[in-house]
Amino acid sequence: MPPQEPSACSDQQPDPKQSPAVEIDELLAAIEHSDDFYCKMMNLEVWALVETLDLMFPGAWSQFMTNRQTALKQFLKKKE
Secondary structure, eight states: OOOOOOOHHHHHSOOTTTSOOOOHHHHHHHHHHHHHHHHHHHHHHHHHHHHHHHHHSTTHHHHHHHHHHHHHHHHHHHHO
């Protein structure tokens, strides 16, 4: 019986016991950086939408915020 050649799949998937240890602190830093970047991008997108809205309809954002504040006050009164 001829010796079996290792399959191509075994070459593609490294053995988890032999993989280098990854520092938890490095993973946490990468996650925090990713989350921070995501939040900054979301803020930038919202700011761009607000600016566009105000250019097309002057005062629309301030009116929206006034209505939102009134609705929140009404909601909190109902909840009591």
